[in-house]
Amino acid sequence: MELRQVRCFVAVAEELHFRRAAERLAMAQAALSHQVRLLEEEMGCALLFRTTRQVSLTAAGIAFLAEGRRLLEQAEQVLRVTRAAAGAGGSLRIGGIDQALVAVLPPVLARLHAETPELRITLTEGSSSEQEADLVRHRIDLAFLRPPVSDDGLACTRLFDEPFVAAVPEGLAAEAGSLPSWSWLAGQPLIGYPRHSRPLLHDLTMRQFAARGCRPQPVQEVTEKLTMLQLVGQGIGIALVPRWLARFAMPGVAFRPLPEAAALLSFGMAWRRGDPSPALAAVRDAVLWHRPAA
The missing domain is CATH 1.10.10.10 (Winged helix-like DNA-binding domain superfamily/Winged helix DNA-binding domain)
Known part of the structure; x- marks a missing residue:
């Protein structure tokens, strides 16, 4: 049991x-x-x-x-x-991608603050590659990123996977329907991710269209997802974004699931192998406790 x-x-x-x-x-x-x-x-x-x-x-x-x-x-x-008993006080430096800081860590940190108020946690935001480098250089102690990691000195646990959804201007929501087709999506101006700064998101977006024999129509590339949604809300184009963003109401933006089994994004946490920190163990345990059952 x-x-x-x-x-x-x-x-x-x-x-x-x-x-x-x-x-x-x-x-x-x-x-x-x-x-x-x-x-x-x-x-x-x-x-x-x-x-x-x-x-x-x-x-x-x-x-x-x-x-x-x-x-x-x-x-x-x-x-x-x-x-x-392990003395889970002390301090811990945590890095995270935007999803971690906005959607994953807040309930975990609230619980930790209530149970171990002496534990001091500092948070920084960065890309997955930046966090991996920061772990290796001992600039942070725990990272929330997109697995896998490449350094053998790091341990990594995948916490869950999530799909993309389509963000469409509200003015096109009725036309898109409850489940827009890939051909319809490919016929709209696409706000995408620059490959040099968001290679994973860029490649997954392009691959999803290519797998259905569709060719998207890029109109703009932006690095930050909030900026992307603002542009969608202004009617400039559509975007494919991780599903966690659909939790937040954005003026002028409607979210729609993608047809067929769309690509999945993995989310996980990484740390240095052999790190004996009780604070690190306490935070990892709290995160695993909050992880949705699969």
Whole structure:
């Protein structure tokens, strides 16, 4: 039995709704259902009644819910006690790409601040290649970047993958439809990424069009994604951006999923192998605890 399975069951049991529970845990509904079924198989009994209209707890599910909550609380306590014993105070220098600083780290840092207020963390933003170089040169202690890393002295853990979405001007949202075709996207002016400064994003964008036999119409290249979305909002063109940006409302911008299995972007964290820092271990543990179950 794994903690992620318990976490999934408790979310469903409290929400009594698989979609809401999946949204709460920031994971796919199918993956959530799979984790609950694995738990039921290991327990040897059904924990939930499922119909097309509702979800309810079996007698075993009611009993397990109380114990599952207690188990999750105990796991949290284990982390707190271990960090305290290891002296998880001190300082840590963290580097991150924009996604890390805006969408991934804030809840992690809030939890760390509440549990270990003596831990001092400094944050810097940089590209994946810049962070890898900073790790090697001991300028930062932990990096949040796009895997993989190339230096053998670094360890790297992939945390999750996410797709691209299309950012289109609101004036074209109806024309684009709920799932714009690649031919429609290729027929629009494209705001893209310069290859010299954003090689991964540039190549993935171009590759997605080429794989469908389409040729995009570049009209502008920009390095920063916020600038890109501002230009989309002004009606200058469309853009393909990582899905995390769709969380934020941008004036004049509509987000649409991409058809067919679009390319995925990996997100992970890296550090120097053998680094004994308790603060580093504490932050890594907190990040893994918040990672969505896959």
